[in-house]
Amino acid sequence: MLIGICSDIHGLLSTEAYQALSGCDYILCAGDVERPVVLMELETIAPVIAVRGNCDALELGGPKLNESFNLGGVQFFMTHRPEDIHTPPEGTQVVVHGHTHIPRDEMINGIRYLNPGSTRKPRGGSSKSIIKLTAENGQITNLKFVEL
Numbered sequence: 001m002l003i004g005i006c007s008d009i010h011g012l013l014s015t016e017a018y019q020a021l022s023g024c025d026y027i028l029c030a031g032d033v034e035r036p037v038v039l040m041e042l043e044t045i046a047p048v049i050a051v052r053g054n055c056d057a058l059e060l061g062g063p064k065l066n067e068s069f070n071l072g073g074v075q076f077f078m079t080h081r082p083e084d085i086h087t088p089p090e091g092t093q094v095v096v097h098g099h100t101h102i103p104r105d106e107m108i109n110g111i112r113y114l115n116p117g118s119t120r121k122p123r124g125g126s127s128k129s130i131i132k133l134t135a136e137n138g139q140i141t142n143l144k145f146v147e148l
Contacts, residue, residue, distance in 0.1 A: 001025045001026065001071055001072040001134065001135050001136060002023065002024050002025050002026075002132065002133075002134055003024060003025065003026045003027070003028060003071060003072070003132070003133050003134070003135055004020070004021040004024035004026070004027045004028070004045075004046070004130055004131070004132055005027075005028045005029075005030070005096055005114065005116045005130060005131040005132075005133070006021065006027065006028070006029055006030070006042075006116050006119050006130045006131075007029065007030035007031060007032065007053075007080070007097075007098025007099070007115065007116050007117070007118060007119075008030075008031070008032045008053070008098050008099070008101050008117075008118035008119065008120065008121060009029070009032065009033045009034070009038050009118075009119050009120060010032055010033075010034050010055065010118070010120050010121055011033070011034040011035050011038065011120075012035075012038070012120060013038050013041045013042065013119070014119060014120065014128070014148060016119075016128070016148040017119040017128075017130060017148055018041065018045070020130050020132070020146045020148060021042070021045050021046070021130060022045055024045060024046045024132065025046055025047075026046055026047055026048075026049065026071055027042050027045060027046050027047070027048045027049070028048075028049050028050075028076070028078060028096055029042060029048055029049070029050035029051070029063075030050075030051060030053070030078055030079070030080055030096050030097055030098035030099075030115070030116065031050070031051050031052055031053025031054070031055075031056060031063070031079075031080030031098050031099070032053030032054065032055045032056060032080065032098060032099070033050070033053070033056060034055050034056060034057075039063075049067055049069055049078070050063040050067075051063050051064060051065060051066055051067055051078050051079055051080055052064065052065055052080065053080040053081075053098060053099065054080060054081060054099065065079060065080070065084065066078060066079035066084065067079075068089050068092070071135050072134075072135025072136045072137070072138075073135065073136065073137050073138035073139070074093050074094055074135040074138055074139065074140060075091045075092050075093045075094070076092070076093070076094045076095075076096060077089055077092045077094070077095050077096070078095070078096040078097070079095075079096075079097055080097060080098050080099050081097065081098075081099045082097045082099060082100065082113075082115075084097075085097065088111060092111055093111065093112065093138075093140075094111070094112045094113075094114060094140065095111055095112070095113045095114070096114050096115070096116075097113070097114075097115050098115060098116070098118075099115075100115060100123065100124075101117060101118035101121055101122055101123035101124070101126070102115065102117060102122075102123050102124040102126055103115055103116065103117035103126050103129055103131075103145055105143065105145075112140065114131060114143075116129060116130045116131040116145070117129040117130075117145070119148060127147040127148070128147065128148040129145050129146060129147050129148060130145075130146050130148065131143065131144070131145055131146070132144055132146055
């Protein structure tokens with residue numbers, strides 16, 4: 001199962017991000033879309049699992065602050081801000097977050113922490129980016145950061 005991960009879109013899904021996510025079986029969005037139409041655009045590519053970011057309007061409803069789910073046999077936990085992670089739910093293999101606009105791939109206590117960076121406003125000298133990974137039989141078998 002090919003999974004695209006994006007975050008910090010901030011109101012406009014670029015053509016480059018749309019093309020990079022095309023072909024994915026699922027898209028994970030770690031918040032700060034700012035406009036509900038962005039989630040609708042992502043849905044034209046693949047089913048989307050999204051969380052609400054600090055720049056997403058509460059009155060619009062929509063995504064929760066965090067989500068736990070299983071794709072390809074891999075147990076994910078997703079939230080927008082890394083400071084909201086605390087202790088991931090039991091069995092979590094991968095934590096996905098956004099907010100910092102800086103790509104991250106780090107193992108901590110057997111859990112993989114991922115941040116795709118930002119599709120529009122990178123920070124810390126990074127480029128605009130997303131993550132594409134393959135999850136199958138309970139494992140991540142391939143992961144790459146895709147610069148936009």
